[in-house]
Amino acid sequence: MINIHQLSHHYGSHCALNAVSLSVSKATILGILGPNGSGKTTLFRILSTLYPVQQGEVTMGGTSLVADPATIRRKIGVTFQAPSLDSRLTVEENLRYQGYLYGLSGKALQLRIQELLERLKLADRLRDRVQSLSGGMQRRVEIAKGLLHDPEILILDEPSTGLDPGARIDLWTYLQRLRDETGMTILVTTHLMEEAERCDQLAILDRGNIAATGSPEELRSSLGGDCLTIQTEDPAGLKQKIADRFQLQFQQLGESLRLEATAGHELLRDLVEAFPEEIQSVSLAKPTLEDVFITRTGHQFWGEESGQV
Amino acid sequence: MNGSTTQHTTGNVAAVGLAVRSLATRELVRFFRQRTRIVGALGQPLIFWILFGAGLRGSFQAPEWAPAGMTYQEYFFPGVVVLIILFTSIFSTISLIEDRREGFLQGVLVAPVPRVSIVLGKLTGGTILAVLQAILFLGIGPLFSLIGLAPSMQIGWTPTSVVAAGLFLILVSFTLTALGYLIAWPMESTQGFHAIMSVFLMPMWLLSGAFFPVPDSGWLAWVMRCNPLTYGVAGLRQLMYSTTALSEATNLASLSTSVLVMLIFAVICTTVAVWMTGRRKSADQR
Numbered sequence: 023m024i025n026i027h028q029l030s031h032h033y034g035s036h037c038a039l040n041a042v043s044l045s046v047s048k049a050t051i052l053g054i055l056g057p058n059g060s061g062k063t064t065l066f067r068i069l070s071t072l073y074p075v076q077q078g079e080v081t082m083g084g085t086s087l088v089a090d091p092a093t094i095r096r097k098i099g100v101t102f103q104a105p106s107l108d109s110r111l112t113v114e115e116n117l118r119y120q121g122y123l124y125g126l127s128g129k130a131l132q133l134r135i136q137e138l139l140e141r142l143k144l145a146d147r148l149r150d151r152v153q154s155l156s157g158g159m160q161r162r163v164e165i166a167k168g169l170l171h172d173p174e175i176l177i178l179d180e181p182s183t184g185l186d187p188g189a190r191i192d193l194w195t196y197l198q199r200l201r202d203e204t205g206m207t208i209l210v211t212t213h214l215m216e217e218a219e220r221c222d223q224l225a226i227l228d229r230g231n232i233a234a235t236g237s238p239e240e241l242r243s244s245l246g247g248d249c250l251t252i253q254t255e256d257p258a259g260l261k262q263k264i265a266d267r268f269q270l271q272f273q274q275l276g277e278s279l280r281l282e283a284t285a286g287h288e289l290l291r292d293l294v295e296a297f298p299e300e301i302q303s304v305s306l307a308k309p310t311l312e313d314v315f316i317t318r319t320g321h322q323f324w325g326e327e328s329g330q331v
Numbered sequence: 332m333n334g335s336t337t338q339h340t341t342g343n344v345a346a347v348g349l350a351v352r353s354l355a356t357r358e359l360v361r362f363f364r365q366r367t368r369i370v371g372a373l374g375q376p377l378i379f380w381i382l383f384g385a386g387l388r389g390s391f392q393a394p395e396w397a398p399a400g401m402t403y404q405e406y407f408f409p410g411v412v413v414l415i416i417l418f419t420s421i422f423s424t425i426s427l428i429e430d431r432r433e434g435f436l437q438g439v440l441v442a443p444v445p446r447v448s449i450v451l452g453k454l455t456g457g458t459i460l461a462v463l464q465a466i467l468f469l470g471i472g473p474l475f476s477l478i479g480l481a482p483s484m485q486i487g488w489t490p491t492s493v494v495a496a497g498l499f500l501i502l503v504s505f506t507l508t509a510l511g512y513l514i515a516w517p518m519e520s521t522q523g524f525h526a527i528m529s530v531f532l533m534p535m536w537l538l539s540g541a542f543f544p545v546p547d548s549g550w551l552a553w554v555m556r557c558n559p560l561t562y563g564v565a566g567l568r569q570l571m572y573s574t575t576a577l578s579e580a581t582n583l584a585s586l587s588t589s590v591l592v593m594l595i596f597a598v599i600c601t602t603v604a605v606w607m608t609g610r611r612k613s614a615d616q617r
Contacts, residue, residue, distance in 0.1 A: 070441050074611045095443035106438035110361050122353030123442035125346050167438065 023048045023175060023207040024069075029078035031064050031230075038064040040230040041078070046223065049205040051197060053212055053221030055311070057323050061230040062211040063103070066179045069209065070100045083174050096124075099168035103179040105160060106167070109153035113144065113163050116152060117170060124171040138166045142196070158189030165196070175207045176200070182217060194220045213323075215311045226315055233318040238311060245309040245317055248286030252279045252293070253303045260300045267296060275322050282309065282317065343445065350444040354452025355459065358423060362460055372418045373464050380404065380411040380472070381480050383542075394544040396580035398485050398572065405484045408472060409567045410541025413560065415468055416461040416504050417536050421528060423457030424511030428521050446609040450512065450601065457508035462500050469496075487574025496570040502593050503563040509600035516607045540564045545582040552582070562592035 024046040031039040039061045046052045056062045067073040069080065071091045080087040083097045107116050114135060121131040139145045142162045152160060161181065168176055176197075182190040194217070200206045201222075210221065218224055219238050226233040226241075234241055254260045257274050264270055264279075268289075272279040283289045286306045294301060315323050362368055384404025391403035430436040439449055475481035488496075514531075518524050536542070538551075539560035546552045555561050566589030569577060577583065584592070 072437060072440060072611065092443055092445075095441055098441070100438070100441045102434055102437055104434035104437075106434040108357065108361070108435050109433075110364050111357065115357070115360065119353040119357050120438070120442075122349045123439065123444050125349060125443075127349060 023050070023083060024052075024209065025079075025081045026069075027079045029065075029068065029075065029080060031061070031068060031073070031076050038230050039068075042227075042230070042232055044225050044232065044235065046207055046209065048207050049201050050222045051201055051208045051210065051220070052223045052225065053210050053218045054225050054227055055212055055215075055218040055315070056227035057213055059229075060227045062213075062227050063179060064230075065227070066177060066211050070098065070177055070179075071095055096171070097174045099171065099173035099176045101164050101168040101176070101178040101181055103181075103183050105164065107152045107160060107163055110151065112149050112151055113139070113155070114148045116163065117166060120167050120170055126171065134170060134172075135166075138169060142166055157184045158186065158192070161185055161189070161193065165193075169200075172204075173206070175209065177209045179211050180213070181210060182212070182214065190217070218311050224311070226318060228315070228319040234314060241311065241314045242309050245282045245313060247282055247284035247309075248306050249309045249313045250281050250283055250286050250290060250293075251305045251307075252301055253277060254279065254300050255302065256300060260297060263297065263300070264293070268292070273316070273320070275316065280313075280316070282313070347445055347448040347451070350442070350448035351452040351455055354439070354449065355456035358426070358453065358456025359459060361426070362423075362456075368422055369464075372422055372460075373415060373468065376411045376414045376418065377468065379414070380407060381475065383407060384481065394580065394582065396578045396583045398575050398577070401485070402482045404482055405486075406544070407542070408484065408486075409564060409571055410536075410539070411472075412465050412468055412500075412567060413503065413539065413541050413564050414536055415464050416500070417507055417532060419461035419464055420457050420504060420508040420511045421524075421532065423453070423460060423508060424515040425521055425524055427453060427512060427515040428518050428524060432520075447605050450509075450604045450608050453512060454505055454508045454601070454604075457511070458501060458504040461504035461508065462497070465500050465504070466497070485575055486571045488571070489573050492570050492573035496567065499566050499570060499590065499593075502590070502597060503567070506559075506563070506593055506597040506600060509597060509604050512604045513600060513607060516604065535560050540583075547582060559592055559596040562589040565589045566593065 024044070026042055026044040029039055029042045030037070042061075042065065044052075054062045054065060064073065068075060069082070069087070071087070071094055075088045082094050085093045085097065087094050111119070117135045117138075118131065121127065121135070126134065135148075136145065139148060142165065144159060144162055144166070147155060147159065152163065155163065161184070165178075165181070168178070182193060185193065197208055197210075198220070201208055210217070212218055222237060223235065224238055224241060225235045234244075236244070252260070252272070254277070257277060257279055261272050261274050261279055264272055270281060270283075270289075272281045290304060290306050294304060312323055381404075384402070384407055387403045387407075391406065393401045393406065397406065427436070430439075472481065473484055473486065476483045511532075514527050515524055535558060538555050538558050540555060541560075541564045545555045545561065562584050565584040566586055568583065569586040569589065
């Protein structure tokens with residue numbers, strides 16, 4: 023449904039996206055996971071037609087983004103991270119004016135608005151000004167706005183920004199229903215691991231490069247075994263000592279050392295016996311998506327700011 | 332845009348029409364929900380008119396084209412109409428910057444509408460608001476003479492000139508809103524717009540013959556003749572005195588010249604505005 027081939031984007035000399043290639047099949051939720059500055063917002067803006075394609079090729083539903091952005095605009099629904107609603111207008115007015123922009127009008131538009139708001143449990147707020155709604159409700163109106171013209175592809179930029187955990191779960195339940203019931207292809211950018219877990223496919227983006235792709239399960243199991251993390255006051259020294267004694271290369275991340283190991287519990291015991299003084303605490307866990315990120319990029323998710331803010 | 336078949340073209344026109352209606356209606360609804368904007372756009376020019384009218388009465392020397400006995404307040408009257416239009420168009424284009432900041436604009440930009448309809452929607456909304464307020468002021472202004480806040484004026488309307496003035500006001504409003512649009516489009520903050528307003532838009536109005544007559548010669552005369560808004564003010568003056576007819580003079584443009592200059596200026600501003608809107612750029616804006 024979406025094919026991205028060798029897409030690059032520069033702001034002056036800064037490279038925001040570096041030869042990104044991705045493809046998404048129909049009725050899939052693809053998550054673009056990355057920290058701030060990883061290039062995911064740039065990618066979102068290119069796909070939503072706000073930014074031009076500088077280098078590379080993108081097709082969506084068989085249409086080239088470079089050659090025919092007007093047709094792409096018809097196929098995609100877009101939900102922005104920043105609100106795009108007019109807070110002085112009512113829910114109904116916001117959706118009606120949006121409908122006009124997509125060539126809908128009259129009875130058909132009215133029915134469509136009713137139907138969407140009922141599905142999103144907002145029907146009773148039709149005549150309320152947007153500014154009187156809670157953050158979760160506003161977000162649902164945003165999504166209704168993106169879905170109004172029944173797009174083939176829905177693109178959402180950090181959709182759960184400002185949502186409480188309950189509203190976040192509702193949102194994801196709804197996105198999954200959309201995928202199952204209408205076969206919509208959904209692309210979501212996020213920096214939240216728990217959100218990434220809910221996607222069918224993930225692309226991990228780091229400083230403009232795709233670091234890994236696959237389903238959350240595949241990515242986690244690709245690490246193999248357990249993930250061992252040691253807290254210590256002298257990470258560099260301890261790393262060296264472990265290397266000398268066990269021939270194991272731990273990864274150093276700030277104050278901690280980490281390693282994936284197949285028989286983690288045994289290694290844990292040996293380490294604690296060997297260096298009782300140096301080790302402050304040690305934990306053994308199944309790998310998370312954060313571990314995947316660290317392994318594939320060599321740095322922590324929030325460790326250093328990559329690129330501009 | 333490929334309008335190869337008639338049906339396609341009709342479809343495009345309908346899409347543009349619907350989108351223009353959408354954006355213009357939103358503009359009107361927003362305006363009437365913010366009462367303070369009405370006070371700002373209409374109140375300040377009204378106060379200017381009464382205070383300057385009273386204060387400058389003694390020092391005013393009527394230009395040669397004016398009917399005998401024209402007071403400064405009467406001279407200033409059409410100038411205030413243009414000021415109201417300028418203020419309203421500025422306010423509606425400032426909302427463009429707010430739309431960008433608040434996020435509404437991005438939703439419009441990803442919609443499958445020809446970019447020209449985004450421009451026309453904004454300009455239509457701004458024009459309707461400006462014309463309504465200008466007409467309101469043209470109607471109530473003369474009534475101030477009943478309570479002694481204005482002199483009696485020799486303005487003479489005919490049915491034709493009322494219609495013509497309405498059309499001309501639409502043209503002036505559309506042009507000024509288009510000018511505001513192309514200034515506001517690249518702006519990130521409303522502060523920037525206020526700076527442009529005080530060093531460019533206000534002087535443009537001051538030098539339009541709205542506030543004082545175009546001199547016969549000298550650098551000021553040239554600057555004022557090159558100012559497109561001078562023709563907006565002149566055209567309105569010509570239409571307002573259709574029964575008494577203003578005398579021919581070199582420093583007051585004829586109606587046909589005024590309309591022509593305003594039309595050309597409108598086309599230029601709108602074309603640039605559409606071009607700017609259609610340009611997608613990812614410069615350093617994030």
